[in-house]
Amino acid sequence: MLNVNPKMLDRLAELEEDLHARRARAEAEGWLGEIEGLDLTLRFLADKWQQAMRLSKITGAAGLGMPGIRVPTR
Structure with missing residues (x-):
């Protein structure tokens, strides 16, 4: 199963x-088999969209803040 990079949501x-x-x-041409195939593809695309959204939440950057400067103790 392929994972979708969250940066590719615009492409999806x-x-x-x-x-x-x-x-x-x-639908206008009456191509019933094509409609069925497109519906299936749209369902798969929706699943990939949800997967990418979950990955974007998991792999988000963690804010660690700026490191402080230590004052030497003597």
């Missing part, structure tokens, strides 16, 4: 938009 949105346009055309 483009793919989803294209798939919806293709589905609308398939």
